[in-house]
Amino acid sequence: MSAVEQLRAIVGQRHVLVGEEAAPYLTDWRRTRTGRALAVVRPANTAETAAVVKFCADNVVPIVPQGGNTGQVAGATPDDSARAIVLHTGRMNRIRDIDVVNDTMVVEAGCVLQEVQAAARAAGRLFPLSLGAEGSCFIGGNLATNAGGTQVLSYGNARELVLGLEVVLPNGEIWDGLRHLRKDNTGFSLRDLFVGSEGTLGVITAAVLRLHPLPRAEHTALLALDSIDSATQVFERARSRFHSALTAFEIMSDACLALVAETFPQLRSPIKPGPEASARCYVLLEVAEHDGADDMGDVFAEFCAHAWDDGLLQDAVIATSTAQQTELWTLRESITLALASAGYCVKHDISLPISAIPGFVRQNSDQLASKFPEARLMVFGHLGDGNLHYNVLLPDSADPARESLETSIQRCVHDHVVGLGGSISAEQGIGGKRTSDLEKYKSPVELRLMRDIKRALDPMGIMNPGKLFT
Ligand SMILES: Cc1cc2nc3c(=O)[nH]c(=O)nc-3n(C[C@H](O)[C@H](O)[C@H](O)COP(=O)(O)OP(=O)(O)OC[C@H]3O[C@@H](n4cnc5c(N)ncnc54)[C@H](O)[C@@H]3O)c2cc1C
Structure with missing residues (x-):
């Protein structure tokens, strides 16, 4: 039997794509690279993933894990040798469990981030990871890249939002590290090795995520400033005033918002960026209000008024409805899309x-x-x-x-x-685009340690070759 036939025997005829059907999976989001693959393989669950990886290990077939393919550094794109399979995780998309006492949820790697957020919200909890690609990226990809996004200030990167992992190792073994514990000092943190490893150490198949209380309200403002110096001064004040309630402090240059206005003229904007604008940059500021915090709306408005009185702002718009908050965030989140066509x-x-x-x-x-x-x-x-x-x-x-x-x-x-x-x-992350920079700027000791770990876990080098390491 050919390799494709053997893979079909594991995951089913329809879930091994070749030829034109495979094409959409072979180019990165930014359209900077197009590779070729032996096939795109879409396992339905952890056991099938393990069987696919075992087949690849036995036959030295490289594996490129792929989630939503929204990565910016071509980490999920194969090279042009047509030797590798793309292992697409999209069929592993079940939310296995939500535990509101322990504040955790167990999700499979192929869950779309927005669906994870919605499921947490439906249970009265917040899963705070939030990024412009949240309608397409998968939680497995978020963990494999240790994604950041717009709420890191208060909640941390993806790494801080995961308690346990299930991973298929490069030899096809399953590591069940789906622990629900906040404290576990039993040696090396293996979980942290896989978070941010960009598919080079194994395939993440499921995760235990950490949930947070849902804020009662959010207060959002768009501030116009004359310089980044003023923006850092406002940031210092905001952090001192709001502490961990400060959830977002996003900066956008005037040129970025002018490009968004030019590319998406249908978007409503309370400001007019461009050559005639006096502001040089804008800040999207957001503060969360939890039960027990009194009059946060007034405190937020006062904060903006003081910054204005002290000459730090040129203008400020405070959102007065959820629709206005969404409009402000849409401006911010449209920048990457506007740049993609500019x-x-x-x-x-x-x-x-x-x-x-x-x-x-x-x-x-x-x-x-x-x-x-x-x-x-x-x-x-x-x-x-x-x-x-x-x-x-x-x-x-x-x-x-x-x-x-x-x-x-x-x-x-x-x-x-x-x-x-x-x-x-x-x-x-580093993906396939920043490998030579990593080599140039990382210390030799760090590089050696990283290579030693890679060799120990993946001695045949079949996991995402050409990514992270040159
Ligand atoms: C409009 C837009 C806005 C963005 N904003 C942000 C942002 O604010 N912050 C941010 O951090 N990123 C941002 N990104 C980048 C991207 O969305 C993130 O890197 C995201 O985490 C990638 O998830 P994915 O499912 O698309 O992964 P993919 O692109 O499919 O893969 C990314 C890497 O992870 C590996 N991988 C994927 N799934 C697995 C798995 N299950 N097991 C092992 N390895 C795996 C792949 O091999 C690859 O190396 C943005 C992208 C876009 C298009």
């Missing part, structure tokens, strides 16, 4: 100490403007986490020198970031 974007997902951000943006944007005058900077991100999506937009052209231009721009940004003690990947 030209060729050299993306950086950087993290810095918050205090270093204004100086970095000033100096680096001057450097980029003098070296690459045709480039336009599009900066937005999670300022409260010290995480900027620092995008450099180039005119869309098939210029053969574009690849080396991209490398020079990345070098200019990443050298500067690392020089300031920052990271070249805050939340999106």
Whole structure:
């Protein structure tokens, strides 16, 4: 029997896709890479996943795990050898259990994030992971990338939101680590090895997630400011005033919102960005109100009024309804989509100490403007986490020198970031696009430890080859 026939014997005829049926799974979200695969295999459950992985281990067939395929670094795209299978987790999409006493839920890897949030909400709880791709990304992908998103300030990254995992190991064995415990000091935290491993150590098939109380209300404002310096001052005040109730502090440059307005003219916006606007950047600020917090709406309005009186704001819009909150968030979440159709974007997902951000943006944007005058900077991100999506937009052209231009721009940004003690990947991961940067900037000791772990778990190197490591 051929490999495809043997895989069909495990998961069923209809769930091994080849040819045109496989094509939608072979290009990354940003359309930067298209690979080829032996087949796309869609197991229905953990046992079938284990049997598929065992078959691959026995026959040295590489495996590329794929969730919602919304990753920004081509981590779920195979190479062009046509040797690998894409293991798509979409059929493993059951919510196995919700325990409101323990504040946990058990979900399978192929659950769409938005469905996980909705199930938690229906049980009167909050699952706070939230990102622009939440209607398409899967919880398994979120854990494999240790996704961040817009609520990290208060609730942490995906890593902080998971208590236990079930993983199919590279030899086909199942590790049942579905623990519901908040305390468990019994040696190495294996769970933490798999979170953020980007499919290079095994296939996550299920997880125990940590739930939180549902806020009674959320208060949201869009603030207009003259500089990132003012934004960091407002952040410092907001954190001191609201502590853990401060759930989001998102920054967007004027150029980003102008691009959103140009790309999606149907979106309603209370501000008019663009060349005539006096504001240089905007902040989306959100605070959660829990039972016991009195008059949070008044406190929130007072906070904005004080920032205005002290000359930190140029304008402020406080949402007065859920519909207005949604409108403000839609502006923020449309930036990635607007950029995707705006030209060729050299993306950086950087993290810095918050205090270093204004100086970095000033100096680096001057450097980029003098070296690459045709480039336009599009900066937005999670300022409260010290995480900027620092995008450099180039005119869309098939210029053969574009690849080396991209490398020079990345070098200019990443050298500067690392020089300031920052990271070249805050939340999106390394995937297949940042492997040489990882090699360049990670210390030799860290790289060796990572390789040792990879070799120990996946001695044949069949899990997502070419990702994370060169
Ligand atoms: C509009 C938009 C906004 C975004 N905003 C954010 C944001 O704010 N914060 C953020 O962190 N990211 C963001 N992203 C990036 C992306 O949504 C996240 O990285 C997400 O966690 C990827 O999930 P996925 O299911 O799409 O994974 P995929 O893209 O399918 O895979 C990502 C990586 O995880 C591996 N993988 C997937 N599933 C498994 C599994 N079950 N077991 C083992 N490995 C697996 C893959 O091999 C690959 O390496 C955004 C993307 C878009 C398109």
